[in-house]
Amino acid sequence: MSKFYITTPIYYPSGNPHIGHCYTTVACDSIARYKRMQGYDVMFLTGTDEHGQKIEEKAKGLGVTPKEYVDEVVLNYKKLWEYMNISYDRYIRTTDDYHVEAVQKIFNELYDRGYIYKGEYKGKYCTPCESFWTSSQLDENGCCPECHREVKEASEEAYFFKMSPFADRIEKLLTETDYLRPKTRAAELVNNFIKPGLEDLCVSRTSFTWGIPVTFDPGHVVYVWVDALSNYCTALGYQNGRYDDFDKFWPADVHMVAKDIMRFHAIIWPAILMALELPLPEHLAVHGWITFNGQKMSKSLGNVVDPFILGERYGSDAIRYHIMREMALGADSSFSNEVMINRINSDLANGLGNLVSRTVAMAQKYFGSTLIKERQEGEFDDELISQALALRERVDEFVDKTQINDALAEIFTLVSRSNKYIDETEPWILAKDEKNKARLATVLYNLLESIRIIATLLNSFMPSTMPKIFEQIGASESDITYENAAKWNVLPKNVTVRRGDIIFPRFDVDKEIDELNKIIGEQKASEQSDSGFKAAPVADEITIDDFAKLDLRIAEVKSCEKVKRSKKLLCLQLDDGLGGRQVVSGIAEWYKPEDLVGKKIILVANLKPVKLCGVESNGMICAADTAEGGAGVIFPDQSLPNGTKIR
Ligand code: ME8
Numbered sequence: 001m002s003k004f005y006i007t008t009p010i011y012y013p014s015g016n017p018h019i020g021h022c023y024t025t026v027a028c029d030s031i032a033r034y035k036r037m038q039g040y041d042v043m044f045l046t047g048t049d050e051h052g053q054k055i056e057e058k059a060k061g062l063g064v065t066p067k068e069y070v071d072e073v074v075l076n077y078k079k080l081w082e083y084m085n086i087s088y089d090r091y092i093r094t095t096d097d098y099h100v101e102a103v104q105k106i107f108n109e110l111y112d113r114g115y116i117y118k119g120e121y122k123g124k125y126c127t128p129c130e131s132f133w134t135s136s137q138l139d140e141n142g143c144c145p146e147c148h149r150e151v152k153e154a155s156e157e158a159y160f161f162k163m164s165p166f167a168d169r170i171e172k173l174l175t176e177t178d179y180l181r182p183k184t185r186a187a188e189l190v191n192n193f194i195k196p197g198l199e200d201l202c203v204s205r206t207s208f209t210w211g212i213p214v215t216f217d218p219g220h221v222v223y224v225w226v227d228a229l230s231n232y233c234t235a236l237g238y239q240n241g242r243y244d245d246f247d248k249f250w251p252a253d254v255h256m257v258a259k260d261i262m263r264f265h266a267i268i269w270p271a272i273l274m275a276l277e278l279p280l281p282e283h284l285a286v287h288g289w290i291t292f293n294g295q296k297m298s299k300s301l302g303n304v305v306d307p308f309i310l311g312e313r314y315g316s317d318a319i320r321y322h323i324m325r326e327m328a329l330g331a332d333s334s335f336s337n338e339v340m341i342n343r344i345n346s347d348l349a350n351g352l353g354n355l356v357s358r359t360v361a362m363a364q365k366y367f368g369s370t371l372i373k374e375r376q377e378g379e380f381d382d383e384l385i386s387q388a389l390a391l392r393e394r395v396d397e398f399v400d401k402t403q404i405n406d407a408l409a410e411i412f413t414l415v416s417r418s419n420k421y422i423d424e425t426e427p428w429i430l431a432k433d434e435k436n437k438a439r440l441a442t443v444l445y446n447l448l449e450s451i452r453i454i455a456t457l458l459n460s461f462m463p464s465t466m467p468k469i470f471e472q473i474g475a476s477e478s479d480i481t482y483e484n485a486a487k488w489n490v491l492p493k494n495v496t497v498r499r500g501d502i503i504f505p506r507f508d509v510d511k512e513i514d515e516l517n518k519i520i521g522e523q524k525a526s527e528q529s530d531s532g533f534k535a536a537p538v539a540d541e542i543t544i545d546d547f548a549k550l551d552l553r554i555a556e557v558k559s560c561e562k563v564k565r566s567k568k569l570l571c572l573q574l575d576d577g578l579g580g581r582q583v584v585s586g587i588a589e590w591y592k593p594e595d596l597v598g599k600k601i602i603l604v605a606n607l608k609p610v611k612l613c614g615v616e617s618n619g620m621i622c623a624a625d626t627a628e629g630g631a632g633v634i635f636p637d638q639s640l641p642n643g644t645k646i647r
Contacts, residue, residue, distance in 0.1 A: 004040040005249040006032050009257050010047040010092060010231050013073035014058065017080050018305045019319070019335060020258075020290045023327060026320045027287070027404050028256050029086045033460035034399050037482045043249045045235050046081070047092035048074050052224040056210035061536045066210045070095060080307060084316050085463050090243075092235040094212075094227055098242035102234040103212045103227050106276065107203075109239075111216075115162050115275040118217075121202050125154035132156070134199070140565050141614040147586060148569060148612040156206060159220060163198035166271040170194060173270055173280065180266055181285045181402055182330040185259075189266050201268060229269045233278070252281040254402060259330075262286045285402040288332035290323065305335065309519060313512070317462035318344045318504065324404045324461060341512050344504065351415045352454070353504035358422060359447040360472050363497040366431045370496040371445055374438035380424045381446055385488055387417050388450045392486040395457050404461075411457050418450045448473045448491055456485040465503055472500045551606035552622070552646035553577070554636055560593035566613045572596065572621065576603055577643015584617035590630045602634050602646060 008024045011017065025046060032044035050070040059069035074093060081088065092099060110116045123132040126144035132154070139145050171194050173179050174186040204220035205211065211221030230238075232252055237243030257265050265284050273280055292305070310319050322340045325347070327333040363369060391414050398407035425443045430436040452475050459466040459480070470480055474495045484490045555574040563569035568586045570593060583603065602622040609618045623631040636646075 001039065001041045003043070003249055003253075004032075004035040005043045005236075005252045006035075006045070006254045006256070007232050007252055008046040009261060010049040010094065010228055011077060012052075012055070013048045013050060013070050013077065014054070015073065015076075016306070017077050019307055019310070019323060020305070021077075022080070022084060022307050022319070023287065023290055023323050024256050024258065025081060025086055026084060027324055027327075027402075028254070029084075029088070030320070030324065030404060030461045031254065031399055031402065032089075033087060033463060037456075037460060038396075039482065041248075042089065043236070043245065044087065044089045045092060045232070046086070046088045047090075047231060047235070048077060048094070049224070049228045049231075050074075050093055050095045051211040051221070051227055053205075053208040053210070056208050059210075063537055067095060083308060083311060084320065087463075090235055092231050094231060096242075098240040099231060099234045100212050102239035103222055103230050104215050105239040106230050106234075106272075107212075107214060107222055107226065108216070110161065110272070110275055111159075113275060115165075116159050116203060117162070119158060119160045119200075120155045121158040122153070122155040124151035126151045132202075139613060141611075143611075143613060148566060148584075149610065158202050158206070159204040159214065159217075160200040161203045161226070161271070161275075162200055163268075163271050164200070166274045167194055167198045169274060170198075170267055170270050174266060179270075179280070179282070179284055181283055185262065185266075185286055185330065189263065193263065193267055198267070198271075201271075225264055225268060226272065229264065229272060232269075232281075251279040254283045254285055255281050256285045256287070256402065258289055259286055260289070283402065285329060287327055287329055290327065290335045291332050292335050306523070310340075313515075314340075314344055314507070315465070315504075317465045318348055321348065321408070321462055325408045326405070328405050329401075329403050337516050338509060338513055341507050341509050345506050345509070347412060347415075348504035349506040351412060351419065352458075353502065355415055355419050355422075355447070356451055356469055356472060356503060359444060359451060360497045360499050362427050362431075363444050363448070364499050366427070366440055366444070369498070371441045371494055372437060373441075373493040375442045375445075375493070376438040377442060378425070378439055380421055381442070384417060384421045384446055384450060388414055388453050389486055389488060391453060392457060392482075408458075408461060411454055414450060414454055418447055418454070421447065421450075445491070445493070445495070448495060448497070449488055452479060452491060453485050456480045456482070468500060468503055472498055472503075474498060549606075550604065553603050553605045554600055554640045554642055554644040554646065555581075555603040555605075555621075556600050556642050557596045557598065560596045562588055562593065563613050563615050569613055569615070570596070571615055574601075574603060574619075575642045576605060576619075577641065578605075581618045582616060583619050583621055584612040584615050585621050585623075586612075587621075587623060587631050587633060590626075591633065596633070599633075600636050600638050600640060600642075602636055 006028050008028045011021055028044060032042050036042045055070060056066050059066040062069060121132060123134060124138060125132050126147065126149060128149060129144055129146050133145060133151060137145055138151065139148055143149060144151050171190055174189055180186050203223040203226050204214055205223060206219050209221060211224060212227050214220040214222060233246065233250060234240060236246040236249050238246045255265055270280055307319060322343050325343065363371060391410065394410050395407045398410060427440055427443050430440040451469065451473050455466045455469040474497050475491060479490050553576060555576040557572050558575050559573045561571055563571050563584060568588050570585050570588045572583050572585060574581055574583055604620040604622065607619045609616060621633060623633045626632050
């Protein structure tokens with residue numbers, strides 16, 4: 001039996017997973033199920049990437065240890081995968097002992113082979129963000145790309161991985177093989193990273209401790225990406241005794257990721273494997289982001305993106321179908337509740353659901369549920385049958401090319417064709433005359449056969465609902481195999497249908513949008529009150545004299561505009577009661593300029609002026625950290641006069 005190994009990224013356990021995370025996992029799950037149906041011995045891996053500074057900080061903010069924090073959040077992911085019917089074969093956590101041990105061995109082996117050396121990390125350091133940046137990462141003013149403050153030259157001892165020996169092989173991998181999908185993305189990788197000369201990669205850190213220690217230099221922890229990427233091998237037992245599947249399943253057949261982490265999988269991962277002299281994965285499938293209003297999906301954007309809530313209302317299969325159908329490999333897909341509901345109505349309720357319910361209802365009405373064995377072929381049969389018999393091969397091809405949306409579109413052309421066949425053959429007219437009984441039975445049988453093929457091929461994509469269709473059309477286990485999906489006359493001639501519940505209900509779009517908006521409002525309110533938010537520990541004590549050093553005042557936003565070439569900064573003109581001043585604030589991701597004009601805010605009036613993105617800022621406006629890592633501006637009483645001091 002041939003093997004098939006497919007992986008999702010391992011996710012950062014950073015709060016609640018959303019619809020964006022679901023996409024990769026659902027797409028991989030569908031491929032894994034399809035391959036199992038084809039008879040492959042499948043290994044489907046997913047998991048969580050649990051080390052790194054961000055997690056350390058998040059846990060600290062919540063007053064728990066990093067391990068306590070990840071243990072809790074991982075449960076959210078596992079719960080969601082169960083809910084979405086994800087059939088993973090293995091779940092790796094990078095905090096698992098066997099993985100830690102294996103990563104240490106991998107690091108040592110790369111060191112022993114001469115690919116890792118100790119050096120000095122020199123770079124531009126941003127003190128508030130505690131981050132090093134390379135010159136090319138800085139913003140257009142040479143400032144920190146995150147907070148736009150000035151950076152300074154700094155250096156720190158670190159280990160480096162030599163990338164240059166692999167540049168030629170990686171370029172060939174990207175441009176001459178079928179590794180990268182879609183291949184059109186190869187040019188940007190080659191031009192941006194390989195042609196300018198592959199820089200050696202800094203693979204250890206000393207600025208935090210929540211990571212895998214380097215065994216021979218314990219002040220260093222292994223860079224989180226070396227730790228994370230290795231999971232694809234360690235989960236099979238590479239360099240550890242926990243599993244024994246490496247020889248069988250490696251190399252991976254498909255790594256699927258979104259574009260944000262393409263470079264790590266297209267350049268760094270192959271380089272590590274080349275250094276370890278391991279075979280390279282067959283394919284890297286890169287999809288776009290699920291976006292909302294052009295921005296990467298996040299919970300704070302005011303759309304219901306909580307897969308549990310959407311699944312509760314529409315069913316997990318409807319969500320699976322919608323996100324897979326919307327996303328073309330390589331392109332972004334914009335998420336909207338309205339588009340989703342319309343698609344559920346058109347494709348699932350009116351298309352597939354209607355086809356099944358009409359066919360089963362007619363078989364019940366005209367034959368008391370069991371068809372007669374007599375047959376009479378007629379016009380339109382051949383066209384339907386040949387289209388149905390050709391379907392499996394086309395779906396196979398799209399699944400092999402990881403073009404899931406095309407595979408689904410292809411299956412739904414047979415749904416439309418079958419509905420058209422009903423209109424063409426007009427069974428209700430045939431039913432009027434007893435001598436048409438054989439023809440009527442043939443028409444209904446053809447429809448049931450077509451539905452059998454559709455549902456067999458859809459079963460990997462919508463695994464909760466298809467069994468209900470099999471039940472209704474009277475298909476048994478042996479009828480719904482992969483082999484039979486390219487055969488006709490599989491159901492018994494005198495098949496018995498069983499009418500059941502409506503499989504995909506129709507939704508009233510306006511009513512649903514109203515309901516969802518209500519849910520968004522309630523969610524926001526409850527997030528503020530609880531949702532696991534824990535206040536950060538109180539900072540070091542200060543005296544009243546220390547506090548008196550702060551000059552806080554009421555000021556009013558007179559005008560506001562985005563800082564050019566910056567996604568994060570807004571430039572505000574304030575009336576501070578002292579003649580006015582300009583302040584730059586990093587809140588553009590959460591506030592539009594027009595949201596702020598006319599509002600009173602709290603100004604830190606005696607903060608030393610700085611230039612952010614080349615624009616002078618005289619002071620700061622006060623904002624609170626939100627649970628999602630955003631900022632919430634503090635709006636004081638509008639009646640307070642500008643310039644009033646706050647004590
Ligand atoms: O990057 N649209 O983890 P991560 C589509 N730990 N896909 C999305 C998405 C969106 N809006 N948001 C997330 C990491 N994803 C690393 C990976 S792998 C060795 C280490 C999906 O939690 C998509 O697959 O940030 C993306 O690549 C992945 O989540 C990133 O997840």
